[in-house]
Amino acid sequence: MKLIAELNESVKVITEEGVEGKKNLYIHGPFIQTEVKNRNGRMYRRESVAREVNRYNEEYVNKGRALGELGHPDGPSLNLDRVSHKIVSLVPEGNDFIGKAQILSTPMGEIARNLIESGVQLGVSTRGMGSLKEVNGVQVVQDDFYLATAADIVADPSAPNAFVNGIMEGVDWVWDNGLLKAQELEKAKKHIEESARKVNKKELEEAQLRIFKHFVSNL
DSSP: OEEEEEEEOOOEEEEEEOGGGOEEEEEEEEEEEOSSOOTTSEEEOHHHHHHHHHHHIIIIITTTOOEEEBSOOSSSSOOGGGEEEEEEEEEEETTEEEEEEEEOSSHHHHHHHHHHHTTOOEEEEEEEEEOEEEETTEEEEOTTOEEEEEEEEEEOTTSTHHHHSOTTTTSBEEEETTEEEEHHHHHHHHHHHHHHTTSOHHHHHHHHHHHHHHHHHTO
16 A cells, blocks of 8 residues: 545634633644545545545544644654644535644644744645555545545645655555554565574675665655
């Protein structure tokens, strides 16, 4: 499977009254769009996305575990030290899935809040895993689509390619005992372990360097 991410710019900022008069800040808008070719030449089928959104709602949103990060991560895993918001709802509306996320009082959340209050235009980027199949010039996301997070907060929506093309988007990912791991990295690790049993220290270091260069060149 490939790491795939899509930038959505049409989100709005809303505020709601919280406890003791404290204002809660939210972002709201279409987090996922289906049945249309996007700027990355990809298209999501509504049926497969709806199925995955239902799972995401049950396992994450309804349990208060649907978190997102500030910035565009380079892999599918969630980095708790970069969490900035919590997704509180994700519902269908036509072929779109409308999300609402609360800005949290984490270090990254405070940065996002300050940016928003300073008038900085922000967008959201969905992050998921899936295989692609070309159909009439369109890369169609297949039924194995897995939604890692419904929205990361990203800046500078006018230059989306800087975010959408994450540095590990072209890497194949595999499931390993419930964890997603970069396939090339796992191959490299296995090769190093095998080499360690056959060569001396100098040869092993040279092999490690060659494997590292090969891995970086494929990012």
